[in-house]
Amino acid sequence: MVERDSVRSKGQQDETRDPRTLLALLWGEQEQPTRGPKPKLTPRRIAAAAAELADREGLDAVSMSKVAGGFGVSAMALYRYVPGKTELVELMVEEVMGEGPEMPESGEDGHWRAAVRAWTRQCADVYAAHPWLLTATALRRRVLGPRQLRWLDAALAALEPTGLDGAQRHRVFLLLIGLVRNVAQQQADHEEEQSAEWDRLAADLLARHAERFPALTKAMADGAFRADGVDPLEFGLDRILDGVEAVIGGRE
Amino acid sequence: MVERDSVRSKGQQDETRDPRTLLALLWGEQEQPTRGPKPKLTPRRIAAAAAELADREGLDAVSMSKVAGGFGVSAMALYRYVPGKTELVELMVEEVMGEGPEMPESGEDGHWRAAVRAWTRQCADVYAAHPWLLTATALRRRVLGPRQLRWLDAALAALEPTGLDGAQRHRVFLLLIGLVRNVAQQQADHEEEQSAEWDRLAADLLARHAERFPALTKAMADGAFRADGVDPLEFGLDRILDGVEAVIGGRE
DNA sequence: AGGCGGCGGTTTACGGTATATACAGTTGGT
DNA sequence: ACCAACTGTATATACCGTAAACCGCCGCCT
Known part of the structure; x- marks a missing residue:
């Protein structure tokens, strides 16, 4: 659905990073590879760890190297799973939103x-x-x-x-x-x-x-x-x- | 009212910077010096320039060096007027808030x-x-x-x-x-x-x-x-x- | 069975950031 | 006139995000 090694930002900020890769990430619509070593991580696990870090030390404390350090891997390893930091933050938000609210039986009007x-x-x-x-x-x-x-x-x-x-x-x-x-x-x-x-x-x-x-x-x-x-x-x-x-x- | 050369953060973030310096800055309660060269800038002018920069290129584009560059001075010069970047942002906000809203004649109730x-x-x-x-x-x-x-x-x-x-x-x-x-x-x-x-x-x-x-x-x-x-x-x-x-x- | 190519992880490097520190030049009060 | 206070600069440190090249693993295809 989306090519994995897509790089098009020139080295600055976001500029123009393909929204589709982010969407594919958020919706889990990544086609997973067959060849190659088994990945140690997943975007989900990375986002969860980053969110935990943010809970403990604040959002500013969330850096690629700190998150990667929590897994015992180098900072650059994360880029195999996440296009960049902005996308990671987006994943953190999604992660923390949970399964959605538990709503009461609506049924009747007036409630x-x-x-x-x-x-x-x-x-x-x-x-x-x-x-x-x-x-x-x-x-x-x-x-x-x-x-x-x-x-x-x-x-x-x-x-x-x-x-x-x-x-x-x-x-x-x-x-x-x-x-x-x-x-x-x-x-x-x-x-x-x-x-x-x-x-x-x-x-x-x-x-x-x-x-x-x-x-x-x-x-x-x-x-x-x-x-x-x-x-x-x-x-x-x-x-x-x-x-x-x-x-x-x-x-x- | 507040000593001018107050430095106590160790090189990291905010940690613990004295709130009183920020307040003195915001309320213009700085006692201005007598001896020494005339300052080229003021906190107000710096904040205004930074705010303009943010208007044009976004908040991320506001960096000490860019703001300083706008005045033709080095980045460190700004630290003579502003304790750090967080305080600068605070000043930017204050700057942009203007003189407050113009309210209509209240007078009557119901209005x-x-x-x-x-x-x-x-x-x-x-x-x-x-x-x-x-x-x-x-x-x-x-x-x-x-x-x-x-x-x-x-x-x-x-x-x-x-x-x-x-x-x-x-x-x-x-x-x-x-x-x-x-x-x-x-x-x-x-x-x-x-x-x-x-x-x-x-x-x-x-x-x-x-x-x-x-x-x-x-x-x-x-x-x-x-x-x-x-x-x-x-x-x-x-x-x-x-x-x-x-x-x-x-x-x- | 063999090898090739996709992939995971590392290392290195670059340009950017904030800001501590030491210094030089300027100025006014004594 | 000198000293102390003050302004601005240059230098240095410690981060940051991320581009690029590299190595080793592994499954698919021949």
């Missing part, structure tokens, strides 16, 4: 809120478990691997009972992952080391410039950044669901 | 929807003008520069007439930037080169695996990804505003 809730929570869990997903999926074209499509499919399915048309369902999906990713980012910020130090510095700074940011100081005095037990994910989700409900109600 | 709309649109414009903002602000703790705080302040101010408490206003703000960033990402994806090529490949792939993604195929047949003239930003914004309205209505 679409619960279904969407379940989807969103599980998606948020994935992002929480792998904070590097945020940067790995920032920019660049994605949502092409089978597992990512599975998530998309599940979300669209959960929205079918709403009666929204396809375009609207898609836009609600965008709203949902936007929420998930944003909350994940917020939490990643806060779970960082020295978070308390930063908070202290920020509070001090704000106090010194209170008059420049009246609404912010007022909101802070009103408890804006105090933890009040309300999950921002749940709050946002409720807002979105209410918004969707408003469309449905207004149209029928 | 908060218009105010929030104006805020969101302008924020989206910034992201659209500088796509690298997405990756530059992915992960890492932010929202500490005066300009970013200005945006936050404006959003919170716009939400004051809603009667929501501080924590809720903050959560709505999170919802809004989540929307903006997500839409920006979506648009960046689509305006990429070879976008058509990718779409073709994706459509082909989906057709071959239609049975695995029933909801997705159904949604596509229903026009999910056809451009239908509805701005996804407006759609999401309406959903969020409706959601907020539901909270207000339900509580009073």
